[in-house]
Amino acid sequence: MRRLEIKYITKSVPLLADKKIKVSFMNSDSDDFWLLRGINLDVAQGEAVGIIGENGSGKSELLKIIAGLSRQTTGFITTDAKISYASLRSLDDSLTGLENIRAFVEKAGVDKFKGDHLTNGIIDFTEVGQLLYRPVKNYSMGMYARLALGIALYVEPELVIIDDILTVLDQAFLEKTIKRMQALKDTGVTFIIADVKNAVIESLCERSAWISFGELQDFGPTREIMRQYEYALDWYRALTLPEKNDYLANKQRLQMMFDVRKVYDEFKSDQYQHGYTRKDEPKMRKAFYVEHGADPVAKNTQVEKKPKHKAKKGMKVALIMLLLGVLLGGSWFGLREHYFALPNITWPFFSNKNKEVSKTQKTSQTKTAAKKASSSSLANRSKQSSKASSSSNSSSSSSSSSSSEQVQTITVGSGETIGELAEKYNTTVAKIQALNDMGSNIDLTAGATLKVPK
Template sequence: MAENYKIKVQNVTKEYDLFKTQSDKLKSFFLPAKNVPHFWALMGISFTVPAGETLGLIGVNGSGKSTISNIISGIIPQTTGKVDVKGDTSIVAISAGLRKNLTGRENIRLKSLMEGLTNEEIDEMMPDIISFADIGDFVDQPVKSYSSGMKSRLGFSIAVHINPDILIIDEALSVGDDTFYQKCVDKISDFKKQGKTIIFVSHALRQVELLCDKVAWINYGQLKMLGPTEEVTNKYREFTQWFKSLSKKQKRAFESKKKNVQKEFDINQYQKQITDDYSKKHPDDRHAQSKIKKLFYGSVISEKMSVPNRLLTGFIGLLIIFFCLVNFSGHHVTRVLAHPRSILHPKKTLYVPNNRTHHNVIKQKHHKKGIHKK
């Protein structure tokens, strides 16, 4: 029987390379990056969200909530693990999805087209989206002139009117005023009644308690707890109160210890641990290793180029440079191949194909000027 879930996340990790400069990042595209520190924003997260459930994601700043939401929405890829999402997702985040140089109205059209709506459907929905966002004449101004509250209103309005199967709300309600917040809560409740699936990322525990059926507490890249809303929020409150009671020095030491674990995380060790756990549960399965390898890497699009791809890209780059130099030298490519040094002695005129040789071209020029050599 098929499992009745909308989102299934299995052993998901996310690694970031902490490049010092943009040029280091660009270089790493072609050459293996050396001495670049790594940071594992997620160190193996697994959970399932059944259809119709509202799951809250809570955790301190930098714990990985946005990273996992963005992976589920398909905005960024995971480093390892499997993410299975059944249906269309629409994400509302304070800073996601709006093009700052386009007007509000243009953003509505662009985002709706990207979600597969036709121009007729968008024309029909446009007044409702504008009215819900309640941003007045600003709808025809570029989004870069909006306050964060206005961006959030517009983003939320577009996302709910597109009517996705799965709605992901990342901190988008935290910047709106009370009236808009109430409108959003009503809309989210409507969504819940319609049996839609929602992921709600927030630091506002009261909002989480009001809206969520279950809560996942993400703690420094790991799933610390998943369960009924009150159980998890109560434990999280205890943790934040304990953390607040620490001195500044103790807080810094605690955070740096956690971040070091994220820097030193060993993906191979983690894969081995998951394989061992699987083998203990299924002692007769001789394919445990390959199954876990497939689970880790089977659905991952690598952001890094493999060695053959690096070599191929480098070779194509060299070919392009070679043909540019040949063209610049004015010699025929066969001559350059036969006498490579000729590339260092460019002709005065560029290579002319067929019978329009250098000599003929000069002759024609002289002819036009009326110069006749005997």
């Protein structure tokens, strides 16, 4: 059973280079830098997966996206597990250690008895002592890591993400943490661990993913991936300084020139294999670039299409039966009329019926004529009323257009969000999205221009 599946994950960020300074690898066609370029991973329940790679490879960005702390540019994350995240930035620096523990316990939604039990377990595990009553911004990296790990490993863990935090632990507490993690794995808890200590990854993780410059290089058994990673590091260490600079510049140039449409083409071909057609492409494009929900392949595509085929077959059968009925009925009435035309044969029963039918037909004709007359008079009245209403509508529309709302153009500052802009200009997020044709998108780019009400 898969606990987590991620597909086609990309992440782009804007480059805010000074325009007076010319950077050699800057591409004139794009100012976007792609931290991640189409990552695909799956993690089973009770499994530990390691994420390895050099600094700046995109490991932390991928883990923050999985944890819901950052939004991907494209791709899907499918999981039914509650996610716990531990890093050197996962706590609230303005709160004390004890306040952070209580905040996470309260967020888990457990009752008071269990909450007190979890709080005591975290305090005993972390061995922070009197520092619990100090703001965590004053903690050393080691004590901060202890508290972050203790909260992640005790407060309702199902899928635990550990982002490069084991490295700063002392040896005694590291061994204690590994024992706790092994015990949780035996109960079905899933782990994703990013760390620069290969020994930690090898001891805990059955499989590992090697990410380099935002690309997934390989994903498989940890020992085999570690061997390939070590070979790559040895090759890089053997380069001269100019060769290293050229290598890094070329790799970063590729991160700028990355075309996300290649990933979208892979996604489309995957959808076509699971029942989607070209008519569904607008829906697929919206799911890929905008919604970022579950992968449409997992949405029972074929289950939705089977009833349509059955309905078509049923319609065909109904049409065939209707045609047969018309043919049989026509032949029966033709035979009856043929026998009625014979001069020497009388059919008293049918003749009486025919008289009754003719009478009913006459009465129905008179009724339909009366209905037509009444409907024509009603139509004339409705035309007159529609003319009057159209004139009133035109006058109201002219008055409303004259009082249309005025807008102004602003430039998005660094770090500004759409919510802050809405509050600043006394409007709503939905109004800004409507004025700029943003749909449901809430992401802003620094330096971009937006329309807001005056």
